[in-house]
């Protein structure tokens with residue numbers, strides 16, 4: 001569950017006086033998510049999401065994230081719109097934490113993934129990339145290849161407790177991926193811009209079978225568009241047994257291409273990018289696995305799910321996976 005910081009009733013009422021969104025009616029912690037404290041906030045006017053930022057979010061970067069969400073929402077993407085207070089500020093402080101209120105999106109995320117959903121997600125991701133072109137401020141990817149090397153070092157001492165040989169397997173794959181990474185050495189750069197970087201099923205809402213919104217932009221950054229597609233293929237195109245589902249991946253990539261055609265160099269790099277994406281999630285999950293006590297409130301995610309994806313994509317780095 002994710003409510004790390006409590007919000008007393010009187011503090012909330014005082015906080016909301018700074019906004020023009022009505023008086024509080026109810027405010028309940030939301031159990032989902034692991035990064036921030038989220039509350040479903042009902043006021044006399046409407047329903048909102050109140051987020052208190054915790055842990056991994058750097059407060060200095062919040063204006064960039066909120067600015068991106070505001071830009072995308074105002075330009076037609078269905079994503080949470082940060083609500084400004086009476087003085088025009090979207091970022092405030094509550095219970096000693098940076099805090100923001102955003103609009104509530106209808107729908108919910110689906111635990112069952114199918115080919116049609118993958119196609120919708122591919123199309124929405126391409127639209128996000130195109131819309132983001134108008135948001136010019138850049139944010140480097142703090143979870144990019146440099147961070148993987150640092151995370152691997154931080155996990156080296158205890159990683160093999162999760163599975164013997166795990167650290168060597170990641171290190172060997174990383175040693176193949178880094179020299180092949182776009183924009184390094186002699187490898188061509190790829191089209192780049194604002195990417196979501198965490199478009200997992202729990203961050204995409206559906207309503208009556210139609211994609212109704214995208215949430216959680218707190219890993220968004222400026223990086224290769226095709227890397228975002230590779231992350232999204234990792235997150236959606238494997239079944240519950242961890243087997244790659246080619247029909248899902250083809251549907252997602254084709255729908256993406258339909259909105260934003262991929263250049264040849266992006267096509268050629270996709271398997272390398274997908275291997276790198278799998279390394280990223282194996283490592284962040286492994287780091288959390290090692291560093292989160294088993295009795296913590298947060299549910300730890302299994303790094304081995306992404307190790308299997310890493311091995312799959314690494315085996316396709318030369319011939320591609322589609």
Ligand SMILES: Nc1ncnc2c1ncn2[C@@H]1O[C@H](COP(=O)(O)OP(=O)(O)OP(=O)(O)O)[C@@H](O)[C@H]1O
Pocket residue numbers: 002030032033034035036037038049080102103104105106202203215216218
């Ligand atoms: N704008 C929104 N509209 C409706 N529900 C939302 C909205 N934002 C968040 N939620 C709800 O809150 C839950 C947690 O949000 P979110 O995924 O952003 O949490 P987190 O802890 O920041 O991220 P993570 O998924 O990285 O753990 C979502 O699954 C959803 O139920």
Ligand SMILES: N[C@@H](CCO)C(=O)O
Pocket residue numbers: 198200281284285301
């Ligand atoms: N989507 C990430 C968690 C945090 O964003 C994962 O599944 O590892």
